[in-house]
Amino acid sequence: MAKARLFRLGLALGSVGMVLLIIVYWDSVGTAHFAPHTAVSRPHTLGPRPSPEQAVGRELTPDMDAFLENLLGAGTKQNVPPGRKTEPPPLPTPSRPPLGSVEESVRGYDWSSHAAQQGPDSDRRQAERRGVLRDFCANASFVFPAKERSFDDIPNYELNHLIVDDRHGVIYCYVPKVACTNWKRVMIVLSQSLLHGGAPYRDPLDIPREDVHNSSTHLTFNKFWRRYGRLSRHLMKVKLQKYTKFLFVRDPFVRLISAFRSKFELENEEFYRRFAVPMLRAYANLTSLPASVSEAFSAGLKVTFSHFIQYLLDPRTEKLAPFNEHWRQVHRLCHPCQIEYDFVGKLETLDQDAAQLLRLLKVDGQLHFPPSYRNRTASSWEEDWFSEIPLAWRRQLYKLYEADFVLFGYPKPEHLLRG
Template sequence: MTKSRLFCLLVVLGSVFMILFIIVYWDNVGTANFNLHTSFSKSLPPHSIGEHPTSVPTTGNNFVSDVDEFLDGFFNLGATKSGFQSTKVVKLPLRGSSSLEETVRGYDWSTKGKLEEGILDQEMLQQERKMNLRKFCANSSFSFPSKERSFDDIPNRELDHLIVDDRHGIIYCYVPKVACTNWKRVMIVLSESLLDRKGAPYQDPLQIPREDVHNSSSHLTFNKFWRRYGKFSRHMMKIKLKKYTKFLFVRDPFVRLISAFRSKFELENENFYRSFAVPILTLYSNRTNVPTSVGEAFSSGTKPSFPQFIQYLLDARTEEQKPFNEHWRQVYRLCHPCQIEYDFIGKLESLDEDTAHLLQHLNVDSLFQFPPSYRNRTASSWEEDWFSKIPVDWRQKLYKLYEADFVLFGYPKPDNILGV
């Protein structure tokens, strides 16, 4: 072997050794010398579009992952090879929302819960929620699909709801129909992953257009890690899960289903009509001709009924063809609460109080006002009316389908709905 080849081999081996050393060091020491909840400065120096970072900025008071920078630099896993823009943000125009849901009339601007009083109660409540979750995750007599698998067994495609903010050391698992639009807005503000028309990061969550909030390119999620870290992606996920603050918000499962039905089938939505309403009407409405467009369907009064929607959920063919849509997929399938130890569990039923407590805990409560909640939030008191036309045996089967979400997150069994 020539001296030049030997030298190249030594360089490669030395580099690999350094990578492994840094990963092991980071895993053991981690971020002990960093404050994961440091507020970002409002006077950060301006960046050009090509220089502004998505999730790993280099300003002095930000949470920076040395491993991220080292691996990005060594492997060049940024925008040039991965397709994921790890060092750039998307410049989007600031424009008014076209959705009526985004107008002030749709919000409740009532006073938010303050934490000067009742902090101890909030802490105790969190302990109860987390203890309940751990208890049933560890209970061998309580089982549900995928409960026993490890984190490594979860496919990357099922980790797409875990949004990462490296600037503050936060991971948020979003659950559709549980204030996720507003929490996604908050994550965009914290991570500075989008710029407004003037080229500055958004500072007011409510100013971010709804269509940009739900654009997958607006967020760094776990399922994108393989593009940045390659074979180290799963290890990096575990490091961040260990070091970062992890939270989610949940909701009464049956009320969430009602909300999903109202949102996706009672409002004109072309995509949901073609993807879900047409199959539901074709299978369960006894119609020979189903309108091909949502406009035609609504003009003729052709919409899926709530019983037809429940029948669709209970039909074994639904899951065989493709997994549940995220708006009615179970929380345990979206957020993997038995594989990920969450630090905070919020509930929509106590959204204002839980949000205020969480933002203060993260030390970001002074940076912005959390967007106000909707006035006409689907109420749990409506359940009996909505389920009145659903056969009792269907209700009981539906409960079994969502039982894990009821039990894990401490929602009582709805005996009045189940006829027991």
């Protein structure tokens, strides 16, 4: 009996020793062992960075990250027997999307062909976008809330927009109202995080919208704590150094218009109860409101764009809860001054940027980016939408979203801000 207890004690001590050895190795050698891909906490001195082609084309070297993931039973990479070659599946032919929601049915898809030309201009455009981000994040005179905090200072719940694909070494920060439904579909196909009939999806448009936006479908940074515990931040940093990180952005004011149209001009029960009812009570002085959005719409009770702007500018809004993700600033969703992105796409150049990114990720032979929505919220509409908004409100709104305008290279909308 005593020998058995000693044996079990020896096993336990050995396991603890192994974990301690891993941690010591990780802290002293692990991250230094890699040629850093990008800085996690952005330095304030500018230096040369690897090109996107170098970043995407590198091999993911076997390292302590992979060993630790396997040890923890969390590895997602498929094991291929030595000597066996894997052939990529044939490129699926895009099919008509399942119209699983009113919003998707109303907006429709653009099925016309778009020539997505690649070349020096595309590479130069990416270099310029990343350069603008780098310069303004390093510019001490350009200040906005939370700019100077480190990656470690960002709470886990603020990392819920960073989707990880370990199979291809990709991290995508999704921004609502910037083609995020279809980029999430692409990430599901790449990561094989969702099965249909026992097999992974191959065509992004086959994935139902409700599954796309189900948070359980995606591995995001905020879930790392449950999986890795105290090692979660260390793993995040290693993946941020090694993986290719991208996001897509949009003119901030046009994004706001798009958010208003999809969430308040269409019958949306959740947004009616959570946001429209409080707005109508606070800014339309209505006390007795219907219980359902259909009843409200039938009675002609709708939130106006003016109510929406008042809500965004009201200091009580942020005190009650952070902005909803559909109108939260991009820098608060994706933390571009703490995470150095390798690819910055824009909705205004979606076709070209999507084709370039899939090519850089070396997955353009495996899938197409789904046909983009017919964009019914154009930049040229800004003057019409803001015509009834007082000038003082417009200027306050610009200050609220100024960091997004500046960081992502969108010109200040002087035509809306002049007296």
